[in-house]
Amino acid sequence: MLSIKNLKVSIEDKEILKGINLEIKPGEIHAIMGPNGSGKSTLAAALSGRDYASVTGGSITFLGNDLLEMSPEDRARAGLFLGFQYPVEIPGVSMVNFMRSAVNEKRKYQKLEPLSSSDFLKLMREKKEVVEIDSNLTNRSVNEGFSGGEKKKNEIFQMAMLEPKLAILDETDSGLDIDALRVVANGVNKLHSPENATIVITHYQRLLDYIVPDFVHVLYQGRIVKSGDKTLAYELEEKGYDWIKEEVIAG
Amino acid sequence: MNVDVKLIDTKDIFTRLFNENRDAIFSGSSEYVNTIRNKALEEFVRAGLPERKNEKYKYTPVNEYFSKDLQHNFSPKKIEFEVAELFRCDIPELDTRVILVLNGYYFNPLQELTTLENGVVFGSLRAAANKFPELFAKHYSQYAVYANDGVTALNTAFAQDGVFLHVPKNTTCDKPFQIIHLLMSNEAQMVHHRNLFILEENSEAKVLICDHTLSSHEFLTNSVTEMYAGPNSNLDLTRVQNEHNRATQLTNTYSHQMQNSNVSSNYITLHGGRVRNNVYVNLAGEGAHNNSLGLYLVDDTQHVDNFTYVNHLVPNCTSNQLFKGILDENSTAAFSGKIHVWKDAQNTQAYQRNNNILLTDTAKMNTRPQLEIYADDVKCSHGATVGQLDNDALFYLRSRGIPYKESMHLLMYAFAHAVLSEIKLQPLRERVIELVDKRLRGELSHCNNCKMKCQ
Numbered sequence: 149m150l151s152i153k154n155l156k157v158s159i160e161d162k163e164i165l166k167g168i169n170l171e172i173k174p175g176e177i178h179a180i181m182g183p184n185g186s187g188k189s190t191l192a193a194a195l196s197g198r199d200y201a202s203v204t205g206g207s208i209t210f211l212g213n214d215l216l217e218m219s220p221e222d223r224a225r226a227g228l229f230l231g232f233q234y235p236v237e238i239p240g241v242s243m244v245n246f247m248r249s250a251v252n253e254k255r256k257y258q259k260l261e262p263l264s265s266s267d268f269l270k271l272m273r274e275k276k277e278v279v280e281i282d283s284n285l286t287n288r289s290v291n292e293g294f295s296g297g298e299k300k301k302n303e304i305f306q307m308a309m310l311e312p313k314l315a316i317l318d319e320t321d322s323g324l325d326i327d328a329l330r331v332v333a334n335g336v337n338k339l340h341s342p343e344n345a346t347i348v349i350t351h352y353q354r355l356l357d358y359i360v361p362d363f364v365h366v367l368y369q370g371r372i373v374k375s376g377d378k379t380l381a382y383e384l385e386e387k388g389y390d391w392i393k394e395e396v397i398a399g
Numbered sequence: 400m401n402v403d404v405k406l407i408d409t410k411d412i413f414t415r416l417f418n419e420n421r422d423a424i425f426s427g428s429s430e431y432v433n434t435i436r437n438k439a440l441e442e443f444v445r446a447g448l449p450e451r452k453n454e455k456y457k458y459t460p461v462n463e464y465f466s467k468d469l470q471h472n473f474s475p476k477k478i479e480f481e482v483a484e485l486f487r488c489d490i491p492e493l494d495t496r497v498i499l500v501l502n503g504y505y506f507n508p509l510q511e512l513t514t515l516e517n518g519v520v521f522g523s524l525r526a527a528a529n530k531f532p533e534l535f536a537k538h539y540s541q542y543a544v545y546a547n548d549g550v551t552a553l554n555t556a557f558a559q560d561g562v563f564l565h566v567p568k569n570t571t572c573d574k575p576f577q578i579i580h581l582l583m584s585n586e587a588q589m590v591h592h593r594n595l596f597i598l599e600e601n602s603e604a605k606v607l608i609c610d611h612t613l614s615s616h617e618f619l620t621n622s623v624t625e626m627y628a629g630p631n632s633n634l635d636l637t638r639v640q641n642e643h644n645r646a647t648q649l650t651n652t653y654s655h656q657m658q659n660s661n662v663s664s665n666y667i668t669l670h671g672g673r674v675r676n677n678v679y680v681n682l683a684g685e686g687a688h689n690n691s692l693g694l695y696l697v698d699d700t701q702h703v704d705n706f707t708y709v710n711h712l713v714p715n716c717t718s719n720q721l722f723k724g725i726l727d728e729n730s731t732a733a734f735s736g737k738i739h740v741w742k743d744a745q746n747t748q749a750y751q752r753n754n755n756i757l758l759t760d761t762a763k764m765n766t767r768p769q770l771e772i773y774a775d776d777v778k779c780s781h782g783a784t785v786g787q788l789d790n791d792a793l794f795y796l797r798s799r800g801i802p803y804k805e806s807m808h809l810l811m812y813a814f815a816h817a818v819l820s821e822i823k824l825q826p827l828r829e830r831v832i833e834l835v836d837k838r839l840r841g842e843l844s845h846c847n848n849c850k851m852k853c854q
Contacts (some may be wrong), residue, residue, distance in 0.1 A: 196798050224800035236795040240813025249809070250799040257800070289813075290795075306799060 149174050149211060149345055150314055156205035157187075157194045164190040166370035167206065172314065175342040179356055179381060180349045182367035183389040188349045189233060191367070192318040196230040197223050211313065224250075225257035227313030231303040231320050238290040243302075246290050247272065247309050254310060275308040279335040297328035304335040311339075316347045321355040333358030353385035366392055409448050409465045414440070416471060417556060423473035428559060429528035435540045439555035448549040458733035458765050459675050459704040461550060464647050469589040469619055473559065475504040476584070493826050495577035495607065496521070502582060503592035503620075504560045518567040519604075521576060524593055527563035534565065538597055542625045542653040542681065550677070551651050554623045558593035561622070566602040568629075575605035575824055582620065582646065583613035594624040598632040598660075605635040605824050610642055610650075610671075618646040625653050628660035630684060635823050636664040639831065640671050641843075644699060647673040656716075658684030665822055667831055668695040668703050669838050678707040682716040682744075693722040694818040696838050697730035697762075704733040707751075711744040711774075720751040723818050725811055725839070726762035733765040738781070742773040751781040756788060756814055788814075811839050 150172040157165040164187045172178055182188050193201035195208065197220035208215040215223060238246075251271070252262040263271065272286060281301045291299050300320055307315055317336065321329055336359050340346060348359055356364075356378065364380040365372045368389070373396050374380065384392075417424065417440050425433045448465055449456035498521060499506040505523035512522035512530065520527070528535050545552035562578050582590060598604055612618055628634050634654075642648055648671055654662045666676050680689045695703040709718045724732050734753040755764045768781035788810050796806035815835055822828035837843035 198794060219803070220794060220797040221800050221802050221806075224798055230798050232795065232798075236789070236791045238789075238792045238795065238810070238813060240816040241796075241809050246796070246799070246801075246809070249801050249805065253800040253802065253805075310799065 151209040152206070153208075154206035155191075155194065155203065155208060157190055157201050158204050159190060159200055159202070163204070164201075164370055165194065168367075168370075168372060170365070170372065172345050172347065174313075174345055176363065177340065177346045177348065177359065177361045179361035179364045179378075180347060180367055181351065181353075181364060181381065181384060183393075184351070186367045187370045188351075188367055189318055192230060192233075192316050192349055195316055196220060196228065221253070224310070225254050229307050229310055229312030229315040231300075231307060231315065231317040233319040233322060235291050235294075235299040235303055237292045237294070239292045241290050243286045243288060243290055244272070247286075247306065250306070251309055271309065275305060278308045278338050279305045280331050281305045296323040297325065300324055300328065300332055301335070304332050304339075308335065308339055312344065314345050314347070315339075316349065318349045319351065320348070321350055321352065329355065330358060353381045356381045368392055368396055409462060410444050413465075413553060413556075414444055420471070420473045424557065424559060426474075427525050429532060429535060431532060431535055432528050432539065436556050439540075439545045439552045442545050443549055443552035443556055446547050446549045446552060448553070455706065455735070457735075458731070459673070459702065461649065461675065464619055464649075464673065465553075465589075467587070467617070467619070469587045469617065470584070471589050472502065475506075475560075476502060493575075493577070493607075493830060495575045498522075498562055498576060498578045500560075500562060500578060500580045500592060502584065502588065503558070503590040505562060506581075512563075517570050517573075519570060519572055520563070520565045522563060524561040524563040524595055525559060527565075527595075531565070534597060538625065538627050539595060540625075542627065542655040542679075543623045543651065544653075550621060550649060551623055554591050554593060554621050554651065558591040558623065561593040561595070563594070564596040564604065564606070566598045566604050566632075568599040569601045570599075571603040572605065575607055575827070577607045577609065579609045579611065580620070580622070581611050581613050582618045582642070584616050584618070585614065587617040589619045590621070592620070592622050594622070596624070596626045596634070598626075598628050598634050600629040600657075601631040602629065603633040606637070607824075607827060608636070608638040610638070610640045610648060612642045612646050615643065615645065618642070618648075620647070621649045621651075623651045623653070626655065626662065628654060628656045628662050628687075630657045630659060632657070632660045634660070634662045636662070637822055637824070637827060637831070638664070638666050639834070640666070640668045640674060642671040642674075644670075644672040644701065646671055649675045649677070651677040651679070653679045653681075654689065655681045655683060656687040656689060659686040660684065661688050663690035663821065663823065664692070665690075665818065666693040666705065667818075667835070668693070668697070669834060669843065670701070671703070672701060674701075674703045676703075676705045678705070680707070680709045680718065682709070682711050682718065683713060685713050685715045687716045689716075689718040690821065691718070691720045692818045692821050694815050694835070695722075695724040695732055696815075696835065697724065697732055698727035699730060700728075701730045702732065705735075707736040709736075709738050709749060709751075711738070711740040711747045711749060713741075714743060714745045714747070716744065717748040718750070721818060721821070722753045723815060724755045724764065725758065725814065726755065726764055727758040729759075729761045731763045731765075733767075734783070735767040735769070736781070737769040737771065738779055740770075740772040740774050740777050740779065744774045745776045747774060747777040747779065749777070749779045753783040754814070755785045756811070757785060758788070808839055812836060815839070
């Protein structure tokens with residue numbers, strides 16, 4: 149599904165990612181962990197197509213297409229979804245209009261007719277239940293005045309609406325209390341299927357109690373320095389990142 | 400090297416014009432109106448038109464606009480046309496009482512004044528002045544102060560006709576009034592016209608004014624609208640300006656508000672070469688509330704300048720100003736807003752905001768909020784911003800599959816929405832929202848509603 153080969157990314161001429169390799173197949177959940185400043189969010193930025201993350205080398209193939217040649221909107225329509233670490237407040241743009249545009253753009257890409265108003269509202273209702281999001285939130289402007297937890301739930305709600313093939317959740321757990329964390333994780337689990345894949349980017353092991361990864365990768369100084377199964381996450385929780393750093397230095 | 404600059408003295412031009420056409424200008428107007436005409440001309444000669452050095456007109460060279468060689472008509476031109484055939488209003492299917500004003504003259508060959516069952520009178524200003532001398536003595540030229548104001552003085556001297564509306568005590572108008580100012584000529588033309596709306600105690604009216612050009616010639620309009628809002632009255636004014644790039648429009652709107660009255664005015668500038676809106680508000684009775692809002696969408700080399708003067712004369716009044724602009728290409732705009740709180744006007748609440756988005760490096764915005772406060776127990780605030788569309792928001796929308804252009808559009812529309820949501824009349828609000836939407840997509844031109852095909 150996704151194939152990242154020797155990806156190098158710079159931000160303002162500083163090389164952040166120094167050769168990332170990653171293969172993701174349908175049905176898999178990958179966790180990317182690492183200390184602050186290791187390049188986790190830069191990887192999410194490069195995958196979603198943010199212009200400040202300039203790719204200086206390597207390749208990314210997504211469902212057979214050269215992802216780096218695609219605009220952010222084309223990536224989304226092809227089935228890539230980024231759950232933002234800091235979802236943006238957009239006063240004046242209603243959630244309903246925003247989601248209607250997004251869903252219908254995706255349908256256009258799939259050469260389907262736009263949804264009728266009633267079908268669209270029905271879809272909204274169904275998906276709201278999946279993520280246990282308060283109905284009032286979807287009647288408001290995008291993220292405007294939402295609490296931290298509501299913003300993250302809203303990300304999962306959008307993911308439910310758009311049914312991506314690959315979801316990248318960037319620090320979705322940050323700033324969440326335990327109840328919100330459970331709701332968000334439940335949503336992700338309900339949406340998971342053998343056809344889609346998820347990348348969970350997180351600093352802490354906590355989220356992985358709820359979303360169980362098939363693979364765990366540790367990112368450090370712009371490289372994946374260690375990969376393993378979910379036990380690697382527990383090891384990190386127990387020992388912290390220092391032993392990884394030491395291993396790298398010992399090289 | 401000496402450069403010979405020919406200075407045109409607008410004082411001379413207009414004095415000569417006035418004297419040469421005296422008979423035509425005075426004909427048909429009431430004696431009272433004509434007496435004021437003479438005084439206004441004297442004041443115009445004394446004050447002159449504002450020049451660049453005038454702080455109020457720093458960004459809009461009004462004197463230059465009036466120096467151009469434009470034609471004047473002092474009687475309605477005989478234009479034989481079926482308005483319905485030629486002009487399709489951008490706001491159709493709106494259940495309104497339509498009042499047409501063609502080149503400054505009330506246009507209804509059959510009936511100059513209409514009296515409704517509930518006593519509401521509307522129609523030609525000139526005809527009303529003759530029929531209701533007491534009302535005119537009480538209200539006409541009482542609020543549009545021409546002293547020290549060459550622009551309003553000129554209008555008061557030259558304007559012959561326009562729209563009159565009188566809503567009696569305890570009366571609510573059943574339908575909104577829609578005044579359509581049309582400009583149509585086979586030569587470059589200057590037009591002065593004047594409206595007077597009188598809302599007696601405890602009455603209510605909604606008025607929509609649409610400004611349009613129907614031929615491609617250069618136009619200069621200098622219009623004055625006087626509005627008296629009696630105690631407990633409610634007046635809602637929306638003005639949609641949609642003229643072409645060779646048209647210059649000056650509007651001067653004066654609201655005089657008595658106790659507990661509520662006046663809301665909304666200026667939507669969709670299109671126009673040069674537009675200057677002067678918004679004057681007198682809060683003269685306790686408990687009065689005023690809303691003044693504006694939205695200007697400019698591109699090409701258009702110029703829009705909004706000027707407000709909200710005068711808190713008495714205690715316990717509230718006012719709220721919100722003007723927003725989106726500037727594209729080489730356009731320019733200005734906002735200058737003043738809140739004046741007099742010494743006795745305690746417990747005033749007055750707010751003002753001006754927000755602008757520049758879409759290009761070449762668009763230019765000047766904004767000047769001003770507070771002048773002489774009372775000590777007041778709540779006043781003002782704020783002005785000039786910026787770009789939020790890049791993070793743009794990316795957020797795109798990351799959900801919404802194309803770049805559409806995302807830009809959503810953000811611009813969201814920016815404009817705060818002004819549009821204040822339009823109280825729901826079908827009108829929806830229609831204006833649709834127009835703004837079209838305008839932001841670049842699908843609306845001033846030619847949309849006209850079959851002249853002059854371009």
